[in-house]
Amino acid sequence: MLSLIYSSIATRPLGDDDLAHLLEQSRRANAENDITGVLLFRNGYFLQLLEGPDRAVRTKMETIKHDDRHTKVTVLLEDVVEERQFPEWTMGYPAEDTDVEQAPGYRTTFDDLDGGAQVASLPALRELIRWFRPRGD
Numbered sequence: 001m002l003s004l005i006y007s008s009i010a011t012r013p014l015g016d017d018d019l020a021h022l023l024e025q026s027r028r029a030n031a032e033n034d035i036t037g038v039l040l041f042r043n044g045y046f047l048q049l050l051e052g053p054d055r056a057v058r059t060k061m062e063t064i065k066h067d068d069r070h071t072k073v074t075v076l077l078e079d080v081v082e083e084r085q086f087p088e089w090t091m092g093y094p095a096e097d098t099d100v101e102q103a104p105g106y107r108t109t110f111d112d113l114d115g116g117a118q119v120a121s122l123p124a125l126r127e128l129i130r131w132f133r134p135r136g137d
Contacts, residue, residue, distance in 0.1 A: 001084070002054040004061065005077040008046045008070040022069070035060055036086045046070065051084050 014022070019041060030036065035052035048064075050057050065073045 001052060001081055002057040003049065003051040003077075003079045003081045003085070004057050004075060005047070005049045006061065006064070006073055006075045007048075008064070008073040010041075010044045010046065011069055011071050013044070014041070014069070030060075033060065036084050036089050038086055038089060049085065051081065051086065 023039070026039065030050075030052075033052065033056040035050055035056055037048060037050040037052075040047040050060055061073075061075070064070055
């Protein structure tokens with residue numbers, strides 16, 4: 001199974017209604033394609049982990065790359081995994097009162113992953129995603 005993390009920048013401001021619509025749309029499509037994951041959005045930046053069958057995740061990424069809500073779509077990490085990190089979440093999203101800045105590995109962007117800094121930044125990226133896993137895992 002493929003686990004993929006990407007970042008992107010919103011092309012326009014997204015309000016609560018926009019995000020609710022995006023989540024509803026994502027959850028429906030992901031359930032149909034056996035994809036799970038988590039979506040983080042803050043200050044115009046998306047960070048998302050997608051996991052599922054290789055072909056389904058890659059097809060979803062192509063859709064995202066052509067979605068006019070995103071620009072600078074960058075795949076940060078691809079791993080083949082044995083089990084899902086978010087098996088129950090067709091698309092998790094942190095609660096509004098979640099203090100994301102307290103998450104291990106918190107950063108305002110992952111722009112430095114474009115190019116040679118990937119090795120140094122990947123532990124922070126993995127730790128940030130792990131922070132959002134459902135408790136008890």
